[in-house]
Amino acid sequence: MAVTGAIAVSLGAPAAAVAADVKPREGLRDLSSAFGHTQGNLALAAGTAPRIASAQAVFRPAAAAASAYTVEAGDTITGIAIRQGLRTVDLLTWNGLSWSSTIYPGQVLRLTASSSAQPAASTSAQEIEATSSTKSHTVASGDTVWSIAQSYGTSVDTIVSLNELGSDAAIYPGQKLVVASSAVPQTQPEAPESAPAPEAAPSEESYVVQAGDTLWSIAQEHGISVSELLATNGLNGSSIIYPGQKIIIPAPGGTAEPQADEEQEPSSPPSIYDSPQDQLTSSLNAPQTENAQLIIRIGRELGIPDKGIAIALATAMVESSLRNVDWGDRDSLGLFQQRPSTGWGSEEQILDRDYSIRVFFGGPNDPNGSTTRGLLDIPGWQDADFGTVAQTVQISAFPDRYGRWEQQAYAWLAQLG
Incomplete structure (x- = not known):
């Protein structure tokens, strides 16, 4: 028996130690196919060898490992976890993320568990229920839902629920988010008796915005005009809608009045132009960056001075948020919201970004000829x-908005041009 015990100790103990150390890495075979990696590539990235000779061969993060990581282009949650020697589920948990959450460049992720980690969503909901008033936060450049939740001592799930955001909803500078409310916890669908939601008039119905929706598509689906939709919801041509937002749909031909601020919280974020701030700033996503680069490239090709290119960038930001949209006020379309009915070209031409940019710049190379007046056609514009x-080019109902993007437009030009 003594000999048998010695053999068990010498043979069985190391194997058990190895198994215990390897256990946290189990599941890599399943995760590799789920995230598009081959088994060999994922094993190589994780630092695991085909065979583990001893417990010392198992990878462990260094004691002085970084506590945070800034997301870069092309990163995935699983890829970050592997490089940092962490489990994906831990990285998700520490940052209040789910398996369907989206990360983006510039986002800061926590790499360690914190002793001051936020409690479960149910606890946060109870704490919020105990508060005496509603708290809101105006999104600033660089904010994330997670960082806002950390700042106010709440959870990501709570903010998503209070603001009816979808799992893939984006937030943007100037947007107002409710971060704490005296309402009942998020597990209950209805508002409390102390703060009842206003009921829509019998001639109205509500619609929850879905990913890919536009004001134009919503109006078309419900048989109303975009102007009716804007007026009913207190929106304007520059307003942005987002998944999860509730939109009031008036009856066709109805005369519903916009909701008064003092009667209820508006169903959409206020316009960024309502802020008293003189100059506005914004980061650009991939499609916006591509459109800005195209404006700069064509401007350089035409020999337009920096001021003219910056004016074009600011104008496109005001008119379409630097997006080539196929809808707008009345028949306005494209980057600069040019109108076929006023001679800026056909719908197909205006939605051609190259065409619309050259028409905005105007001058001797204007593909629209002398039908419209572009930047270079304005005497003394420089x-x-x-x-x-x-x-002068756009003839807008909001002439003061263009100048508020001047500094940011020059910054984009310096960065991209």
């Missing part, structure tokens, strides 16, 4: 006020 030049 010495005129930045916003005034843009307004």
Whole structure:
């Protein structure tokens, strides 16, 4: 028996130690196919060898490992976890993320568990229920739902629930988010008696915005005009809608009045132009960056001075948020919201970004000829006020908005041009 015990100790103990150390890495075979990696590549990235000779061969993060990581282009949650020697589920948990959450460049992820980690969503809901008033936060450049939740001592799930955001909803500078409310916890669908939601008039119905929706598509689906939809919800041509947002749909031909601020919280975030801040700033996503680069490239090709290119960037930001949209006020379309009915070209031409940019710049190379007046057709434009030049081309109902993007437009030009 003594000999048998010695053999068991010498043979069985190391194997058990190895198995215990390897256990946290179990599941890599399943995760590799789920995230598009081959088994060999994932094993190589994780630092695991085909065979583990001893417990010391198992990878462990260094004691002085970083506590945070800034997401870079092309990163995935699983890839970050592997490189940092972590389990994907831990990385998700520490950052309040789910398996369907989206990460993006510049986002800061926590790499360690914190002793001050937030409690479960149910606990946060109870704490919020105990508060005496509603708290809101205006999103600033660089904010994430997770960082806002950390700042206010709540959870990501709570903010998503309070603001009816979808799992893939994006937030943006100037958006107002409710971060704490005296309402009942998020597990209950209805608002409390103390703060009842206003009922829609019998001639109205509500619609929850889905991913890919536009104001134009919603209006078309419900047989109303975009202007009716804007007026009913207190929106304007520059308003942005997002998944999960509730939109009031008036009856066709109805005369529903916009909701008054003092009667209820607006169903959409206020316009960024409501802020008293003089200059506005914004980061650009991939499609916006591509459109900005195209404006700069064509401007350089035509020999447009920096001021003219910056004016074009600011104008496109005001008119379409630097997106080539196929809808707008009345028949306005494209980057600069040019209208076929006023001679800027056909719908197909205006939605051609190259065409619409050259028409905006105008001058001797204007593909629209002398039918419309572009930037280069304005006498003395180089010495005129930045916003005034843009307004002279666009003839907008909001002439003061262009100048508020002047500094940011020059920054984009310096970065991308």
